[in-house]
Amino acid sequence: MIPPSVGRETRALILQAALRIVRTYGFGGLTLGNLARAVGMSKSGLFAHFKSIEQVHLTSVTYIADVFRSEVILPALEEAEGLPQLEATITKWQDWADQSASSGGCPFIASFFEFDDRDGPVRDSLLAQELAWRAHLNQLVAATTETGVFREDLDSEKFVSEICGIYYSFHVSLRFLHSGSARAISQLEVEALLQRSLRSSEHSLNSRSPKL
Amino acid sequence: MIPPSVGRETRALILQAALRIVRTYGFGGLTLGNLARAVGMSKSGLFAHFKSIEQVHLTSVTYIADVFRSEVILPALEEAEGLPQLEATITKWQDWADQSASSGGCPFIASFFEFDDRDGPVRDSLLAQELAWRAHLNQLVAATTETGVFREDLDSEKFVSEICGIYYSFHVSLRFLHSGSARAISQLEVEALLQRSLRSSEHSLNSRSPKL
Numbered sequence: 001m002i003p004p005s006v007g008r009e010t011r012a013l014i015l016q017a018a019l020r021i022v023r024t025y026g027f028g029g030l031t032l033g034n035l036a037r038a039v040g041m042s043k044s045g046l047f048a049h050f051k052s053i054e055q056v057h058l059t060s061v062t063y064i065a066d067v068f069r070s071e072v073i074l075p076a077l078e079e080a081e082g083l084p085q086l087e088a089t090i091t092k093w094q095d096w097a098d099q100s101a102s103s104g105g106c107p108f109i110a111s112f113f114e115f116d117d118r119d120g121p122v123r124d125s126l127l128a129q130e131l132a133w134r135a136h137l138n139q140l141v142a143a144t145t146e147t148g149v150f151r152e153d154l155d156s157e158k159f160v161s162e163i164c165g166i167y168y169s170f171h172v173s174l175r176f177l178h179s180g181s182a183r184a185i186s187q188l189e190v191e192a193l194l195q196r197s198l199r200s201s202e203h204s205l206n207s208r209s210p211k212l
Numbered sequence: 213m214i215p216p217s218v219g220r221e222t223r224a225l226i227l228q229a230a231l232r233i234v235r236t237y238g239f240g241g242l243t244l245g246n247l248a249r250a251v252g253m254s255k256s257g258l259f260a261h262f263k264s265i266e267q268v269h270l271t272s273v274t275y276i277a278d279v280f281r282s283e284v285i286l287p288a289l290e291e292a293e294g295l296p297q298l299e300a301t302i303t304k305w306q307d308w309a310d311q312s313a314s315s316g317g318c319p320f321i322a323s324f325f326e327f328d329d330r331d332g333p334v335r336d337s338l339l340a341q342e343l344a345w346r347a348h349l350n351q352l353v354a355a356t357t358e359t360g361v362f363r364e365d366l367d368s369e370k371f372v373s374e375i376c377g378i379y380y381s382f383h384v385s386l387r388f389l390h391s392g393s394a395r396a397i398s399q400l401e402v403e404a405l406l407q408r409s410l411r412s413s414e415h416s417l418n419s420r421s422p423k424l
Contacts, residue, residue: 024329028240104329113322115389117236130389136408161381161397168384177342180240185373196408 011049013062014039018056022064023104027057027122028113052124061125064107065132072096072138082147083194086140090163090190097171098183105175109168134160141197150197162193223261226251230272231279232257239269239323239334266334273337277317284308285348294359295406298352302375302402309383310395317387346372353409358405362409374405 017038021030032053036043050056072095080158097106109125115123166189172184179182229250233242244265248255262268274416284307288300309318320338327335378401385394 026240026326028238028326094300105325110322110325112384112388113317113325114238114240116383117316127388155400157393158397158400159383162378162401164384165377165379165381165401166374167377168218168380170326172324172380173373174271176324177339181369185370188367188370189374 014041014046014049015060016204018060019064019067019107020104022060022107022111026105026114027060028114030057030060032056035077054120057122061122061129065129066094068108068133083149086144087194089137089140093167094170094183094186097167098174105171109171113124134164137163143210144197149199151199154197159193159197161192166190166193219261225292226253226258226261227272227275230268231319232316234272234276234319234323235311237316238326239272240326242269242272244268266332269334270337273341277341280308280345281319294356295361298356299406301349301352305379306382306395306398308393309379310386317383321383346376349375356409361411363411366409371405371409375402378402378405 014035018030018035021034021038025034030053032043032046035056036046039046046056050059072092074091076085076092079085079088094154097109099105108130111126112130115126137160138156141150141154141159144150145152145154145156166186169189170182170186173179173185219369226247228301230242230247233246233250237246242265244255244258247268250257259333262271284301284304288297288304291297291300309321311317323338324342327338349372350368352360353366353371355366355370355414357366378398379399382394382398385391385397391397
């Protein structure tokens with residue numbers, strides 16, 4: 001009999017392989033056949049861990065969201081509340097897409113276009129994760145306003161929509177167009193968005209955020 | 213023997229069906245099986261028109277680009293040169309994504325994420341179309357600068373990156389998040405982008421562009 005810890009380790013290896021596949025081929029490429037090949041298991045071996053491809057997809061969404069949390073959300077929260085946390089979050093988010101050329105891009109982004117016209121539990125789970133992420137961004141914007149740095153009349157929904165657009169455009173420039181200036185241009189866009197959200201010119205972005 | 217005009221009509225029907233499939237499922241969903249079902253033909257019937265799925269994909273990219281040209285690019289060129297053409301182009305582009313709920317979204321957008329880590333002629337063709345589109349946007353921005361409306365020091369590469377980001381974010385809000393305010397927020401973002409690109413406050417956006 002396989003001890004439970006071995007089962008857990010195998011499951012972790014399967015989910016790591018799933019993340020690599022989704023980064024490169026999207027959820028559409030995460031089939032039982034591709035996953036079995038990637039981990040060197042038979043399909044029936046996979047079935048000992050997951051009952052269906054839908055269960056693989058659902059578990060992968062949660063797993064990828066956990067990795068995102070530990071690589072993007074949590075490290076940025078170590079900065080001071082307000083603008084420093086917001087800036088660190090944006091930088092870590094860009095790093096998440098800007099990994100080595102061979103590792104593929106943001107695992108979630110393709111799914112926003114893959115699943116936009118399909119219903120079902122996988123779409124629901126992806127949607128819940130995206131709404132939670134946008135709520136987190138919204139909260140960081142609100143905290144930056146509360147600390148007196150951003151304008152009180154700042155439209156935070158518009159801010160979040162804009163920062164998401166900057167991120168998507170960055171992803172396309174970097175990974176589809178292979179533009180050498182993708183990160184630099186995206187950085188300028190982020191800087192300009194922050195600049196025009198400031199309460200007044202007394203809050204200079206450069207003095208508050210030497211990293212940008 | 214089938215006269216050539218019948219062949220051309222069938223080919224047009226096949227390509228229209230391909231566009232509908234790509235709008236909903238992306239190029240990943242454009243398989244010979246799906247296409248044959250959509251047009252009510254056998255796979256061997258399809259082979260009379262296209263030798264491979266790759267040829268279907270390549271022909272579809274050109275066909276979709278032609279439709280885009282006739283629905284977005286050309287009508288906007290009927291406006292006056294400069295800002296009116298740029299604004300009309302952006303509006304028609306948003307209409308292109310904002311069709312009836314059942315018709316699917318922008319047929320190209322998913323492919324920027326589907327094909328970002330895959331090489332081959334389909335990616336090359338999609339890339340060529342996207343670069344041509346961005347060159348067109350760039351030209352519209354340059355013309356708006358030349359007519360004295362936009363600032364001479366405007367970074368047109370950054371402008372194009374920003375307007376693409378606004379479009380992608382709009383697409384996600386509209387079709388993935390099903391947000392009721394997607395178009396309104398996107399409109400505000402476009403307006404703000406145009407506003408901050410103006411040469412000076414003497415060019416008020418509202419007086420020049422009553423449509424926004």
